[in-house]
Amino acid sequence: MEFLVAHFSQLVFAFLAAMSLVGALGVVLLRQPVHAALSLLASFLGVAGLFVLARGEFLAAVQVLVYAGGVMVLFLFVIMFVNVRAAHKEPQYLRPLVPAAVVGSLLFAALALGAVWALGGRPADPAALSAVAGEQLGNTEAVAWLLYRDYLLPFEVVSVLLLVAMVGAIVLGAKKREGERA
Amino acid sequence: MIPTQWYLVVSVAMLACGVAGLLLRRNFITVLMSVELILNAANLNFVAFARQLGDLAGQVFPVFVITIAAAEAAIGLGIIVQLARLKATVALDSVKEMRG
Numbered sequence: 001m002e003f004l005v006a007h008f009s010q011l012v013f014a015f016l017a018a019m020s021l022v023g024a025l026g027v028v029l030l031r032q033p034v035h036a037a038l039s040l041l042a043s044f045l046g047v048a049g050l051f052v053l054a055r056g057e058f059l060a061a062v063q064v065l066v067y068a069g070g071v072m073v074l075f076l077f078v079i080m081f082v083n084v085r086a087a088h089k090e091p092q093y094l095r096p097l098v099p100a101a102v103v104g105s106l107l108f109a110a111l112a113l114g115a116v117w118a119l120g121g122r123p124a125d126p127a128a129l130s131a132v133a134g135e136q137l138g139n140t141e142a143v144a145w146l147l148y149r150d151y152l153l154p155f156e157v158v159s160v161l162l163l164v165a166m167v168g169a170i171v172l173g174a175k176k177r178e179g180e181r182a
Numbered sequence: 183m184i185p186t187q188w189y190l191v192v193s194v195a196m197l198a199c200g201v202a203g204l205l206l207r208r209n210f211i212t213v214l215m216s217v218e219l220i221l222n223a224a225n226l227n228f229v230a231f232a233r234q235l236g237d238l239a240g241q242v243f244p245v246f247v248i249t250i251a252a253a254e255a256a257i258g259l260g261i262i263v264q265l266a267r268l269k270a271t272v273a274l275d276s277v278k279e280m281r282g
Contacts, residue, residue, distance in 0.1 A: 013184050017192045024199035024219050033211045040215045043196075047222050050192070053184065054233040056241050059225075066248050071218065071255050078259040079211060082266040093206045094275060100206055108198040115190035123186055124236025139241075146242050158249045165253030172260030 013053055020046030031092050033079045037072065044068045055129040058140040189230030196223040210265065210272040214258045221251045
């Protein structure tokens with residue numbers, strides 16, 4: 001019991017990390033796209049929890065709203081709309097898995113070792129993540145100050161990008177009428 | 183206190199899953215999902231380093247990444263819908279006219 005209390009944040013981290021990674025594995029391993037999409041949803045929610053643990057409350061909310069809400073609905077909608085049942089006889093993967101798994105695990109081991117070795121020192125004071133000009137306000141407010149003051153130009157450019165994507169999706173999705181050229 | 187390395191290892195594992203799905207899966211829709219996994223791994227790294235360095239800029243960039251991921255998903259799924267109309271399948275190896 002004392003162990004539970006003393007290591008509460010570590011245990012929560014372990015649970016959320018396991019949720020994210022099992023979900024991520026499910027995306028690769030599950031055959032049916034609907035199952036893969038639900039597994040991806042679990043992964044997104046786990047990552048949102050990890051954001052909360054790292055003092056990114058605003059990002060966690062955005063993650064749940066945009067990913068778990070918007071993008072997942074889009075994916076599920078298209079899966080239902082296309083409605084192609086993966087035939088059980090057909091191969092699920094493009095290439096033989098064994099060499100890919102070996103190369104991939106080596107790459108993973110190298111990156112993970114690098115990540116563990118490269119970094120020393122304790123995290124900075126978490127109060128810095130919710131302060132505006134030295135005053136404690138809140139994570140959302142601090143992110144908003146930074147976003148609308150220092151990063152205003154990228155913010156506007158991204159909004160133009162969203163407009164372009166919206167127009168592009170409509171052009172791609174629209175049916176061609178008679179006599180209309182591509 | 184959770185070490186930043188833990189975040190990095192989770193992020194690397196998620197990146198590995200994403201790359202594996204991107205390169206190996208035959209279903210176009212799950213390939214797009216793998217791209218989302220990769221972007222999520224990048225976001226996790228941003229947030230972990232924001233925490234390590236106490237620099238809030240690392241929590242602003244994921245906002246942009248999430249926006250771009252949403253745009254990419256919309257376009258990709260539009261392409262998938264057109265592909266399904268054209269070929270009645272979403273298997274990637276059914277589209278090889280250009281020998282790419």
